[in-house]
Amino acid sequence: MKKRLKEGQKATGAEIVCEALLREGTDIIFGYPGGAIMPVYDALLKYPQLHHILVRHEQGAAHAAEGFARVTGKPGVCLVTSGPGATNLVTGLADAMMDSVPIVCISGQVISSLIGNDAFQETDVVGVTAMVTKHNYLVIKPEEIAETIKEAFHLARTGRPGPVMIDIAKDAQQGITSFSYSKEITLPGYRPTITGNPKQVKRAAEIINKSLKPFILAGHGILISHAEKELAALAEKSHIPVATTLHGISSIPRDHRCYVGMLGMHGNLSPNKCTNEADVIIALGMRFDDRVTGKISGYARRAKVIHIDIDPAELNKNVPAEVPIVGDVKHVLQQLNPLISKADHKDWFVRFKEYDKLEFEKVIKNEVYPKTGQIKMGEVIRRLSEETKGQAIVVADVGQNQMFAARYYDFKVADSFITSGGLGTMGFALPAGAGAKIGRPNQEVWVITGDGGFQMKIQEMATIFQENINLKIAILNNNYLGMVRQWQHLFFDKKYSEVFLRNPNFIKLSEGFGIPAEKVDKRNNILPAIKRARKHKGPYLIEFVVETEANVFPMMPAGAAVDEIRLE
Amino acid sequence: MNIKNNLSTLIVSVQNRPGVLFRIAGLIRRRRFNIESLTVSHTENPQLSRFTILVRGDKETVEKMSKQLYRIVEVLKVSDPKDVEIVAKELALIKVSIKKDGSRVEITNIANHFRARVVNVNPEYMILEVTGNEEKIDAFYENTRKFGIIEFVRTGRTALFK
Ligand SMILES: Cc1ncc(C[n+]2csc(CCOP(=O)(O)OP(=O)(O)O)c2C)c(N)n1
Ligand SMILES: [Mg+2]
Numbered sequence: 166m167k168k169r170l171k172e173g174q175k176a177t178g179a180e181i182v183c184e185a186l187l188r189e190g191t192d193i194i195f196g197y198p199g200g201a202i203m204p205v206y207d208a209l210l211k212y213p214q215l216h217h218i219l220v221r222h223e224q225g226a227a228h229a230a231e232g233f234a235r236v237t238g239k240p241g242v243c244l245v246t247s248g249p250g251a252t253n254l255v256t257g258l259a260d261a262m263m264d265s266v267p268i269v270c271i272s273g274q275v276i277s278s279l280i281g282n283d284a285f286q287e288t289d290v291v292g293v294t295a296m297v298t299k300h301n302y303l304v305i306k307p308e309e310i311a312e313t314i315k316e317a318f319h320l321a322r323t324g325r326p327g328p329v330m331i332d333i334a335k336d337a338q339q340g341i342t343s344f345s346y347s348k349e350i351t352l353p354g355y356r357p358t359i360t361g362n363p364k365q366v367k368r369a370a371e372i373i374n375k376s377l378k379p380f381i382l383a384g385h386g387i388l389i390s391h392a393e394k395e396l397a398a399l400a401e402k403s404h405i406p407v408a409t410t411l412h413g414i415s416s417i418p419r420d421h422r423c424y425v426g427m428l429g430m431h432g433n434l435s436p437n438k439c440t441n442e443a444d445v446i447i448a449l450g451m452r453f454d455d456r457v458t459g460k461i462s463g464y465a466r467r468a469k470v471i472h473i474d475i476d477p478a479e480l481n482k483n484v485p486a487e488v489p490i491v492g493d494v495k496h497v498l499q500q501l502n503p504l505i506s507k508a509d510h511k512d513w514f515v516r517f518k519e520y521d522k523l524e525f526e527k528v529i530k531n532e533v534y535p536k537t538g539q540i541k542m543g544e545v546i547r548r549l550s551e552e553t554k555g556q557a558i559v560v561a562d563v564g565q566n567q568m569f570a571a572r573y574y575d576f577k578v579a580d581s582f583i584t585s586g587g588l589g590t591m592g593f594a595l596p597a598g599a600g601a602k603i604g605r606p607n608q609e610v611w612v613i614t615g616d617g618g619f620q621m622k623i624q625e626m627a628t629i630f631q632e633n634i635n636l637k638i639a640i641l642n643n644n645y646l647g648m649v650r651q652w653q654h655l656f657f658d659k660k661y662s663e664v665f666l667r668n669p670n671f672i673k674l675s676e677g678f679g680i681p682a683e684k685v686d687k688r689n690n691i692l693p694a695i696k697r698a699r700k701h702k703g704p705y706l707i708e709f710v711v712e713t714e715a716n717v718f719p720m721m722p723a724g725a726a727v728d729e730i731r732l733e
Numbered sequence: 734m735n736i737k738n739n740l741s742t743l744i745v746s747v748q749n750r751p752g753v754l755f756r757i758a759g760l761i762r763r764r765r766f767n768i769e770s771l772t773v774s775h776t777e778n779p780q781l782s783r784f785t786i787l788v789r790g791d792k793e794t795v796e797k798m799s800k801q802l803y804r805i806v807e808v809l810k811v812s813d814p815k816d817v818e819i820v821a822k823e824l825a826l827i828k829v830s831i832k833k834d835g836s837r838v839e840i841t842n843i844a845n846h847f848r849a850r851v852v853n854v855n856p857e858y859m860i861l862e863v864t865g866n867e868e869k870i871d872a873f874y875e876n877t878r879k880f881g882i883i884e885f886v887r888t889g890r891t892a893l894f895k
Binding site: 300303478 | 751804
């Protein structure tokens with residue numbers, strides 16, 4: 166029997182939690198039970214429409230919810246108990262906060278009369294999570310539950326999306342009240358600006374129309390507001406090169422004629438170099454992270470900056486903007502595009518091509534087409550990209566594996582690259598990949614992870630097995646905390662400190678979790694293994710034994726300017 | 734123009750809900766500003782509260798922080814007015830010893846000069862109340878110090894737009 170509540174019907178707070186989740190369009194919950202949330206778990210039995218996925222650690226629930234949210238655009242939902250259940254979420258909340266990912270997390274809290282008394286498994290959840298959430302709540306009365314959940318979803322998914330935490334006292338879950346789901350939300354202080362100021366938009370258009378070397382930087386905002394078409398239209402109409410940030414990856418297909426590469430510390434040579442040659446920079450839904458800008462005083466030296474973002478606090482925060490525009494980037498582009506005149510910037514594109522040639526010769530050729538030596542991370546990613554025709558969702562962890570995945574997979578579909586960018590949370594990929602596959606069951610999903618990161622959330626292998634999530638997992642095993650080793654190599658005179666990993670047998674481990682696995686240590690076995698993984702129905706793991714001491718290049722050393730990016 | 738260098742008055746209008754103070758304070762802490770003073774109270778509209786925050790820090794960072802304050806869901810309006818645009822006052826209470834002969838008369842004279850009010854007297858000390866801007870209160874403190882100040886508290890700045 167599937168329960169539903171009608172307006173005015175008497176119900177427990179726990180039932181109202183379930184009902185409110187359904188009304189917000191939730192069908193999947195990632196969670197882990199415990200004392201203070203048991204009434205909701207009991208109510209879940211009456212709500213089989215809410216498919217609950219039992220993770221093995223609450224942090225995994227948060228990352229899975231993030232992966233789910235990134236591919237569906239719907240808030241991911243987590244359900245956890247008080248105290249340790251809630252504190253285990255904190256890394257996931259911080260991650261979602263940094264990367265603007267909508268998730269709604271519900272934790273049980275001890276009964277309201279005990280709050281503040283250091284009760285068993287009591288943590289001040291609102292206090293602990295305040296700085297890593299877009300908003301948070303403590304609910305102590307059943308009558309407040311419906312309204313709070315409604316508001317939480319609204320906050321999570323609108324404006325600049327982000328995580329919202331709701332802490333619900335156990336007695337509020339148990340108490341009975343009459344159910345009412347209002348249509349309205351009263352948040353006088355929360356009114357995200359959607360439409361750009363027309364005067365500013367006009368100024369932006371004038372500057373773009375006059376420019377000789379315009380340059381578009383596309384960020385995560387393009388994907389969040391679904392402005393991929395508008396982005397392509399702007400680029401095509403005025404023939405403007407487009408580079409993406411790490412999170413902007415897949416906002417424009419990699420084979421688009423205006424796409425010129427990825428920005429940032431390990432991005433491509435041409436977009437980083439050309440940042441300082443451009444006369445106009447059009448920054449769309451991005452926030453000039455320090456991994457993108459390098460040394461601020463050496464950034465965009467010749468450019469007037471047009472910055473469009475929905476969060477006013479981002480404008481003029483890191484890079485001063487000649488034309489700051491607050492608004493939803495899709496709306497603003499719809500305003501802007503008709504004012505843009507056609508142009509041809511062939512010569513400007515040639516500059517990019519010159520740098521591309523250099524990068525290919527010095528870095529890419531050897532990375533993705535090596536003939537001898539150990540397997541390289543880059544060639545694994547290239548093979549995967551070719552075999553899946555750039556159509557898969559790639560969920561990358563953190564470190565060298567992440568940068569190689571970002572650099573060498575030829576993304577063709579929107580929202581197909583998921584990673585922890587802002588926080589750089591190792592262990593993100595496995596649970597986020599599981600969440601992404603659940604969100605888009607019909608699309609192939611590959612997790613790319615390092616040997617270090619895999620072991621950080623390895624317990625979610627059990628979740629994947631239990632739910633039989635058809636996820637493909639590639640461990641790029643270099644036997645090192647590779648990215649840290651690279652820094653020690655380059656900036657600490659090759660003095661390696663605590664970066665060597667004596668690893669477990671990943672194949673046996675995977676099989677122990679019930680997930681078939683194979684090890685690839687020969688070049689000619691890369692492709693056949695990928696094919697076997699794809700053919701297998703259900704989760705499958707491949708351990709690629711890769712070069713141990715390879716470095717990711719290009720690289721912008723910390724503190725260097727964008728155009729000081731190094732090829733070796 | 735501010736009374737002291739590097740001081741800004743932030744007037745923050747918020748929806749009156751639990752936890753707002755915590756979030757505002759958290760943001761200011763994150764920017765590593767020192768809060769010189771902070772007052773919070775209801776306003777003519779019981780649904781709204783008003784924070785008057787005196788912070789020390791460079792102007793540019795104060796401006797960036799003001800914009801980040803808008804990220805707090807309950808925050809309706811943040812203003813960073815110049816001193817000439819507002820009427821700002823604070824209140825101080827001061828407990829001064831009157832054990833020495835003649836102190837009482839002398840203190841009362843000073844109090845009259847500063848338009849301070851005597852709110853409590855006993856054989857050992859008197860308590861005075863004074864309102865005004867920070868400089869006036871500083872000056873009053875200096876003038877009464879020689880008699881022996883037993884306790885001194887001030888509320889911090891609160892302000893209205895002219
Ligand atoms: C939770 C967490 N701890 C530490 C780090 C610092 N860190 C960044 S990359 C990295 C090494 C990652 O090693 P591995 O997962 O093997 O990936 P590789 O770089 O070798 O591809 C470390 C330790 C981090 N990003 N996250
Ligand atoms: Mg490694």
